[in-house]
Every structure is written in structure tokens, then in C-alpha cells.
Amino acid sequence: MPDADDLQLRDLLVALAAEAGAIALDFAKRGMKTWTKAHASPVTEADIAIDTFLKDRLGAARPDFGWLSEETADDPARLGKRQVFIVDPIDGTRAFAGGLPDWTVSLAVVRDGRPVAAALAEPEARRVFAAALGHGATVGGRSLVAGSRETLTGARVAGPKPMVEQAQRQGAIVLPKIHSLALRFAKVAVGEIDAGFAGGQSHDWDLAAADLLVHEAGASLTGFDGAVPIYNRPAPVHVPLVCAGFPLHGLLTSTIR
Known part of the structure; x- marks a missing residue:
């Protein structure tokens, strides 16, 4: 059954995602330092400032929760927590x-390896996606309902080149790269694209919020074996994934490799 506390958690995340988005926009306006970290991945002053802001605010709201963020050194203590904030x-x-x-x-x-509350802010578009387990998903107060396309002919797809090229050969339309993986999947939930893919090596913080949005909108995000991602494991890294509404999701899992 839906948990009423998940609604409170959703609302907390929505409020803080909006605030964090405003902080990021301010940095973008006035400029910021940028450098690279492991694997030549970029990081900015805004990433670190927002990480600190969110850790302070979320930690104060729910001090008993674990914490996992792309910009915080991993603390194995999270593995002993039933509930964990997962943040990018x-x-x-x-x-x-x-x-x-x-x-x-x-x-x-x-909670117990699966997302129960989520917020995804897309600051440049001035919108925030939100979801709570069993309570549906919304953007700007509008309920999300994923598409129900049955074939790849004309389907709008985005993701790594080897995957989208296979779909293209079956009639799909390949869209320009969507840099935020979370946004790629959220666009499936809102019906702006029909399918999104992720290569291997995506992380919990890339996926957890979008995962809940997708499933609450009536679509699916799984590995090509049909298994849903499990979060808060010792290594928070995932296999290649496919995201789409039904029945297109089943078609993709059986035809794309």
C-alpha cells in the first residue's frame, strides 16, 4: 500500500530540488570554476555547493537516513540503512x-533498494518532476502518462550510438544526445520521447529519481533481462538499461543488444 510518509518525502525533495536549481542557475549566470576529476569527468563549483546545501538540508530533515551522492566520498555506513538519500x-x-x-x-x-520518493528539477525549462511510490508522477502538477507505442517505426529514441542505431534500422527516429541521463528517462515518462537507453556504468545517482518517475507514469526502466535496477549496493553501478512504455519496452528488450 502507498506510504503517506512518501508524500512528505516527495514534497521535501521537490522544494529542495527547486532551490538547488536556482543556485545552479545563479552560478551559470555569474560564472564558476570548472575542473576534472577521475576518468576526466568535469565538476564545477556549483556541483560542490549544491551537494553541500542538499546534504545539510536533507540530513537535518532525516538524520537517520543514509547518504549517497556523486560529489560526496562514499560512506559504507549507508549500506546498513534501510532508507537512503541518493543525489546528483x-x-x-x-x-x-x-x-x-x-x-x-x-x-x-x-527504501530497501528501490526508490519511493523523487524530484527531478530541469531548471532551464523551469519545471520540476515529482513522484511518490503508489501516488503517481507529475510535472508542474500535471500527471505523467507514458506513451503506449507498439512498434519502432517512427519511435523517438535517445541514447548511446550502438543502441539507437539498432533501433534506427527498425524504423526509429534518433534524437540528439540528451546529456542528463535522468532527463532522458524523464522525457519517456512525460511522453516527449518514446524510448531511452543507458550504456553500462551508469550510477545510482543518475537513475534513482528518474526510475520512480518512469514507473509511476506507467512505463518501465530495466536491464535487457527485464530486471529493475536495485540501489544502495556496495558498488552503485548498473548494467545497460532500456526505458520505454508498453508494449514498446518488451519489443526493445528482445531486439536491441
Whole structure:
């Protein structure tokens, strides 16, 4: 049954995602330092400032929850927590630093390995996606209902080149890259694209919020074996994933590799 506390958690995440998005926009307006970290991944002053802001505010609201963020050194203590905040201060940092609009602030609460509350701010579009387990998903107060396309002919797809090229050969329309992986999947939930893919090596913070949005909108996000992602494991890394409404999701899992 739906948990009433998940609604309170959703509302907390929505409020803080909106505030974090405003902080990011301010940095983008006035400029910021940018550098690289492991694997030549970019990071900015805004990433660190928002991470600190969210950790302070969420930690004060629910001090008993674990914490996992792209910009915080991993603390194994999270593995002993039933409920964990999973955060990406800026998903799509490369786009953010480059002045492109397709970046997000991604916040989720995971309970027993699956997301139960989520907020995804898309600041450049002035919108915030929200979801709570069993309570549906919304953007700007409007309920999300994913598409129900049955074939790949004319389907709008986005993701890694090897996957989308396979779909293209079956009649799909390949869209330009969407830098924020969370946004790529949220666009499936809102019906702006029909399918999104992720290569291997995506992380919990890229996925958890969008995962709940997708499922609450009536679509699916799984591995190609049909298994849903499990979060807050020792290594928070995932296999290649496919996201789509039904029945297109089943078609993709059986035809794309």
C-alpha cells in the first residue's frame, strides 16, 4: 500500500530540488570554476555547493537516513540503512558547464533498494518532476502518462550510438544526445520521447529519481533481462538499461543488444 510518509518525502525533495536549481542557475549566470576529476569527468563549483546545501538540508530533515551522492566520498555506513538519500547535484555537468540546457538536479529516497520518493528539477525549462511510490508522477502538477507505442517505426529514441542505431534500422527516429541521463528517462515518462537507453556504468545517482518517475507514469526502466535496477549496493553501478512504455519496452528488450 502507498506510504503517506512518501508524500512528505516527495514534497521535501521537490522544494529542495527547486532551490538547488536556482543556485545552479545563479552560478551559470555569474560564472564558476570548472575542473576534472577521475576518468576526466568535469565538476564545477556549483556541483560542490549544491551537494553541500542538499546534504545539510536533507540530513537535518532525516538524520537517520543514509547518504549517497556523486560529489560526496562514499560512506559504507549507508549500506546498513534501510532508507537512503541518493543525489546528483547536477546530472549532466558537461552540458551545464558548456552552457547547454539539458542538465538536472536529481534527488531520490531509496527504501530497501528501490526508490519511493523523487524530484527531478530541469531548471532551464523551469519545471520540476515529482513522484511518490503508489501516488503517481507529475510535472508542474500535471500527471505523467507514458506513451503506449507498439512498434519502432517512427519511435523517438535517445541514447548511446550502438543502441539507437539498432533501433534506427527498425524504423526509429534518433534524437540528439540528451546529456542528463535522468532527463532522458524523464522525457519517456512525460511522453516527449518514446524510448531511452543507458550504456553500462551508469550510477545510482543518475537513475534513482528518474526510475520512480518512469514507473509511476506507467512505463518501465530495466536491464535487457527485464530486471529493475536495485540501489544502495556496495558498488552503485548498473548494467545497460532500456526505458520505454508498453508494449514498446518488451519489443526493445528482445531486439536491441
